[in-house]
Amino acid sequence: MKYQRCLVLGGRGFIGSHVVDALLSAGVAVRVLDRPLPGGVRELPPAANPHLLEMIDGDFGNEKDLDEALEGCDCCVHLITSTLPQTSNDDMTFDISTNLIGSLSLFEALVRHRIRKFIFMSSGGTVYGRPIQDRIDETHPTNPLSSYGVTKLAAEKYLAIYKNLHGLNSVSLRLSNPYGERQRITGKQGAIAVFLGAALRGQEIEVWGDGSVVRDYVYIGDAVDAIVKAIEYDGDEAIFNIGSGKGSSLIEIISGIETALQRPVPVRFRPARAVDVPRNVLNVDRAAKHLGWHPTTSLADGIARTIRWLEAEIQQGLSLHS
Amino acid sequence: MKYQRCLVLGGRGFIGSHVVDALLSAGVAVRVLDRPLPGGVRELPPAANPHLLEMIDGDFGNEKDLDEALEGCDCCVHLITSTLPQTSNDDMTFDISTNLIGSLSLFEALVRHRIRKFIFMSSGGTVYGRPIQDRIDETHPTNPLSSYGVTKLAAEKYLAIYKNLHGLNSVSLRLSNPYGERQRITGKQGAIAVFLGAALRGQEIEVWGDGSVVRDYVYIGDAVDAIVKAIEYDGDEAIFNIGSGKGSSLIEIISGIETALQRPVPVRFRPARAVDVPRNVLNVDRAAKHLGWHPTTSLADGIARTIRWLEAEIQQGLSLHS
Structure with missing residues (x-):
C-alpha cells in the first residue's frame, strides 16, 4: 500500500477493529485513537503484525490527543460518531457541536499534519431521506430525516471545500447497514x-x-474491503455508496x-x-466502476x-x- | 393577508427594511428584532402605518430576546446572518455556531410559539457551487464553495426535518444578488x-x-414581492430560487x-x-409557477x-x- 502509517479514529469499534486488521495484514503501520474500553471488555488481539499497531486512549474532540495521534501519519480513517440516527433529533445542537464541529477540527488537524489521504465514514442510510429510486445512487436528492444525516452530509460538503482550499485528499463512503x-x-x-x-x-x-x-445489509468483510480500496483510490470521485446493492x-x-x-x-x-x-x-455501481470493488x-x-x-x-x- | 403579526429578524437591514414596509403597507402588524443602529445612523421612518410597527433592540441568538419578540406573532421572516460568503471560510466553526446553531435555536422557538409561517432567507449564490446548468434550477446539485453556503443548505435541511417532526410550515428562498x-x-x-x-x-x-x-442581480422591489408572496403561499414546495433569471x-x-x-x-x-x-x-420558473411571482x-x-x-x-x- 502506498501509505506508511494510518490513524484509525474509532479503531476499537465494530468497523474500526476490522479496518485495523485489514491494514495490519497489508503491512501498514496503524495507530488507533479511541476511548478506553469499559471495564470487563477485553482488547481483541490484532489478526496480524501486532508490532505495527499502536493504541492511544483519547478523545478525537481533544486537539492535543488528535495532534499526538496524527504525528507521523500519512493516512487517516474517521469512524467516530457521537450520536445515533434514531436519537440524533433529540438534541440537534449536540449533534452539530460534537459531530460537525468536531469533524471540522479534525479536518484542520489533517491539513496541519499534511495527511495525504482521508476516509470519512458517511451514511447511506440517512443522507438521502425518502428514496425516489429503487436503488439509490450518489446523485439522488439528499433530504435527511435526521440530524445525523444532515451533519454527515454537511461534513461531506466541508470536505469538498477543504479539497478546494487546502488540497485535502478525501473520500466519503456512504455506508449502508454493516x-x-x-x-x-x-x-x-x-x-x-x-x-x-x-x-x-x-x-x-x-x-x-x-x-x-x-x-x-452489507457484510463487514465486504465493507472493509471497500474502505481499503478507497484508501488506495487516486481518482476524482469523492463520494461512494457502499452496500450490498x-x-x-x-x-x-x-x-x-x-x-x-x-x-x-x-x-x-x-x-x-x-x-x-x-x-x-x-446502487453501488460507482464503487464497482472506480474502486473495482464488489460485495461478494x-x-x-x-x-x-x-x-x-x-x-x-x-x-x-x-x-x-x- | 392571512397573518396578523409578523416578526422580521433583521428588519433594520437592506432587505429587512423593505420587507417591513411591504408588510405595513399590506396592513400587517410588524415587530422587528435587530441590533441597535450604530451612532449617527438615523432610523428610517416606515412607509405606511407606523402605528403597526414595534422595534425591539436585541440579538436573535439570545433566547430571551427571541421569546419576547415572538410572543403574539403568527409569522416570522429570518434575514439575519453573522458571516459573509467571501469570509465565512476564515472561521467555519464560528459560522456553524452562530448561523446554524443559532437558526436551530430559532426553529425551536418558532415551534414553542406556534408560528404558522416561517420564511428563511437562503442563498442562491452559494448553495449550488460550480454550476452545471446555464440557469440553475432548484434540483441542481448543491456543492457550496463556502461555509456560508453549507450552513444555509444545512438550515434548509433542518427546516425539512422540523416540518416533519413538528409541522413547522416554512419556505426557504434561495435569493440571488439583491x-x-x-x-x-x-x-x-x-x-x-x-x-x-x-x-x-x-x-x-x-x-x-x-x-x-x-x-x-434582482431588484429589491422584486425580491420583496417574492418574500410577501412566499408568506402567502400555502403549497408543498419548500424551496424557491428568487432572482432576475x-x-x-x-x-x-x-x-x-x-x-x-x-x-x-x-x-x-x-x-x-x-x-x-x-x-x-x-432559473426562477418554480417561483413563477407556484408563487405567481415574476421579476418585473x-x-x-x-x-x-x-x-x-x-x-x-x-x-x-x-x-x-x-
Missing part, C-alpha cells in the same frame, strides 16, 4: 446483531413496524436467522418509528459467519446480556 | 451598490478578476452605471478571488432608481464615506 463478526448484540444499532442476540438468548425478537421495512426486509432477515439456526424464533411486532423510511437500498458475501453466508463467531465467543465467555 | 434603494454603498456586499458608491465619490471602481464574472457581467453592470450617470467611470482590475465561480444565474424591473430601471435614491439621500446628508 453486519458481521464483532458487532454488539446488546447495542441499539444493527438489526442482524440485535436479532441474533435475542435469538441466542431465547428471547423474542422485537420488530418496530410490520417487518416489511427493507434495508441494504440488495434489499432485505426485516422478515427476510429473521427468516435467514431461522434458516441458519435451524429453528424458529419468536417475534413481537411493535409500532413503527417516525424516522423509518419503508425502503433504503443503495451473500446474506446467508454473512449470517452464518456471524453466528459461528458468536458461538465461539460464547465459548470464550461472551455474555449475551451486557 | 440591489436597490437602501443597500449600503460602503459595505462589502453588493457589486452594484459598491460600484455606485465609488462612482459617486469619483473613485475608481475596483473589479476582482477581469469583469467577466456573471451574476443574477438573467445574467449580467460586472462589465455590463459598470456600463449600465455609466449609461445611467451619463458619464464614463474609471475601473481598476484586481486579481480574481478563489471563491468566485465564473457564472451564477438562477429591468437592470437599467433598477440602477436608475437606485441612483435617484442615492442622490436624494446625499441631499439629505448621507455620507458617501462612512
Whole structure:
C-alpha cells in the first residue's frame, strides 16, 4: 500500500477493529485513537503484525490527543460518531457541536499534519431521506430525516471545500447497514446483531413496524474491503455508496436467522418509528466502476459467519446480556 | 393577508427594511428584532402605518430576546446572518455556531410559539457551487464553495426535518444578488451598490478578476414581492430560487452605471478571488409557477432608481464615506 502509517479514529469499534486488521495484514503501520474500553471488555488481539499497531486512549474532540495521534501519519480513517440516527433529533445542537464541529477540527488537524489521504465514514442510510429510486445512487436528492444525516452530509460538503482550499485528499463512503463478526448484540444499532442476540438468548425478537421495512445489509468483510480500496483510490470521485446493492426486509432477515439456526424464533411486532423510511437500498455501481470493488458475501453466508463467531465467543465467555 | 403579526429578524437591514414596509403597507402588524443602529445612523421612518410597527433592540441568538419578540406573532421572516460568503471560510466553526446553531435555536422557538409561517432567507449564490446548468434550477446539485453556503443548505435541511417532526410550515428562498434603494454603498456586499458608491465619490471602481464574472442581480422591489408572496403561499414546495433569471457581467453592470450617470467611470482590475465561480444565474420558473411571482424591473430601471435614491439621500446628508 502506498501509505506508511494510518490513524484509525474509532479503531476499537465494530468497523474500526476490522479496518485495523485489514491494514495490519497489508503491512501498514496503524495507530488507533479511541476511548478506553469499559471495564470487563477485553482488547481483541490484532489478526496480524501486532508490532505495527499502536493504541492511544483519547478523545478525537481533544486537539492535543488528535495532534499526538496524527504525528507521523500519512493516512487517516474517521469512524467516530457521537450520536445515533434514531436519537440524533433529540438534541440537534449536540449533534452539530460534537459531530460537525468536531469533524471540522479534525479536518484542520489533517491539513496541519499534511495527511495525504482521508476516509470519512458517511451514511447511506440517512443522507438521502425518502428514496425516489429503487436503488439509490450518489446523485439522488439528499433530504435527511435526521440530524445525523444532515451533519454527515454537511461534513461531506466541508470536505469538498477543504479539497478546494487546502488540497485535502478525501473520500466519503456512504455506508449502508454493516453486519458481521464483532458487532454488539446488546447495542441499539444493527438489526442482524440485535436479532441474533435475542435469538441466542431465547428471547423474542422485537420488530418496530410490520417487518416489511427493507434495508441494504452489507457484510463487514465486504465493507472493509471497500474502505481499503478507497484508501488506495487516486481518482476524482469523492463520494461512494457502499452496500450490498440488495434489499432485505426485516422478515427476510429473521427468516435467514431461522434458516441458519435451524429453528424458529419468536417475534413481537411493535409500532413503527417516525424516522423509518419503508425502503433504503443503495446502487453501488460507482464503487464497482472506480474502486473495482464488489460485495461478494451473500446474506446467508454473512449470517452464518456471524453466528459461528458468536458461538465461539460464547465459548470464550461472551455474555449475551451486557 | 392571512397573518396578523409578523416578526422580521433583521428588519433594520437592506432587505429587512423593505420587507417591513411591504408588510405595513399590506396592513400587517410588524415587530422587528435587530441590533441597535450604530451612532449617527438615523432610523428610517416606515412607509405606511407606523402605528403597526414595534422595534425591539436585541440579538436573535439570545433566547430571551427571541421569546419576547415572538410572543403574539403568527409569522416570522429570518434575514439575519453573522458571516459573509467571501469570509465565512476564515472561521467555519464560528459560522456553524452562530448561523446554524443559532437558526436551530430559532426553529425551536418558532415551534414553542406556534408560528404558522416561517420564511428563511437562503442563498442562491452559494448553495449550488460550480454550476452545471446555464440557469440553475432548484434540483441542481448543491456543492457550496463556502461555509456560508453549507450552513444555509444545512438550515434548509433542518427546516425539512422540523416540518416533519413538528409541522413547522416554512419556505426557504434561495435569493440571488439583491440591489436597490437602501443597500449600503460602503459595505462589502453588493457589486452594484459598491460600484455606485465609488462612482459617486469619483473613485475608481475596483473589479476582482477581469469583469467577466456573471451574476443574477434582482431588484429589491422584486425580491420583496417574492418574500410577501412566499408568506402567502400555502403549497408543498419548500424551496424557491428568487432572482432576475438573467445574467449580467460586472462589465455590463459598470456600463449600465455609466449609461445611467451619463458619464464614463474609471475601473481598476484586481486579481480574481478563489471563491468566485465564473457564472451564477438562477432559473426562477418554480417561483413563477407556484408563487405567481415574476421579476418585473429591468437592470437599467433598477440602477436608475437606485441612483435617484442615492442622490436624494446625499441631499439629505448621507455620507458617501462612512
